[in-house]
Amino acid sequence: MSELRRVVVTGLGAVSPLGHTARSTWAELKAGVSGIGPITLAADREALSQKVAAEVKDFDPLKHFEERRLSTLDRVSQFAMVAAREAIAQSGIVFDMPRSLRTATIVGTGTGGQTTVDESYRRVYLENKQRVFPLTIPKLMVNAPASQVSMDCGLRGPAFVVASACASATHAIGLAFQMVRGGVADYAVTGGSEACITFGVVRCWEAMRVMAPDTARPFSKDRKGLILGEGAAMLVLETLESAQARGATILAEIVGFGMSADAGDITAPDQGGMARAIEGALADAKLAPQDIQYINAHGTGTAANDETETQALHQVFGGHARKLAVSSTKSMIGHALGAAGALEMVATVMAVREGVAPPTVNFLGPDPACDLDYVPNEARKMPIEAALSNSFAFGGLNAVLAVRKFA
């Protein structure tokens, strides 16, 4: 086996409930701003019991795309492309030949082109129209975000979508990291995208009975569940050697990736599965538990996840668990399902880069079952040498990335 290469992040992009760039999103996360508000995107929203979500606000596709292209671009692809363009621009890389051939495009999404699905089904079932728009299939297909990013940015290496529900983006970034580390690709544009605030999707989440009626309060007493979110985030990954040769600004180094499956319940979280993914990421990174200062938690705000994730952290970190700063940015950007892990990687990379742990907002006070330091309500300046980003999906699919400060 050839020698493993070091992999660094040189570009970040995001479209989130807090802004249409990674820079604005991170600034708002640090300030503890909540992006949760009334649902405006869903058709028939008056008929929904759930009234709030974390929507991307004031997103005008025509600011980013020619009108004729929109017939093939669902909102989920639009978000992915805008985030990818920002990340690539920040990296300064021009993906011309032959570099384009060595660049992977790996994108996570949980639900794909739901806006298109919803609109098409309303047309045929509700409005009794005889036909749907001709390009409905390429617009809604679940791989569209990866295809559109690859087309838009001219990336000709390995490209596909990864679907593992709430862990999709973390699995995607982890695979891209492994590809660059192992020499399958030299560069990767990777992350996740989700645009799931439709009547149909919200109604299905209502049926699960796991959403909070007001806001997300991860790890807090009196938390009442998750809040759906949407958006995208993308990262540019390359080898350390390439970044240094270009004189690029290195934002952070990705050092480890751990995965596991619970092989248990389809929805209930599992402490053992979570712990194995965390341990896997640490081992892959050759980091000891004491080397970690910050954890961007999965932290959905459900009773079950937050308690189980806390127990998993105790299991892996032992006495060091109480020294960790653990926060859930879902308290501000909601749970963007297949994009969540990418938005959270933006937060984790910036936390390591700037030495600031973003807060868990809406925190009312400790729950006896959640007894760690969750950085309640206010960001904290602190030295962060290494951090983890956790994602634990429905279906028992777990993924954890380890990030180290590059100095």
Next chain:
Amino acid sequence: MTDVANDVIAIIAKKVRVDHPKIEMSDRLQDLGLESLDAVEMIFDLEEKFDIQIPYNANNPRTEFDTVGDVVSAIEKLVASRPS
């Protein structure tokens, strides 16, 4: 036993796979082996059967749904207040 009670117990029995005649009003749902997903499905079946809305959040288990009898009386109340 009212018809509503009979129907409610039948729905609970289906979820916990305990024979209908063996279920007592005083049985606790937890002791019957009702897990969280079963509870969500039970609530759905009850709503569909009686055309009612039951406020229920799995993050905040309703302590008033402790026993079979609790569920029966809650559903009887919701059915009685149903708009006719």
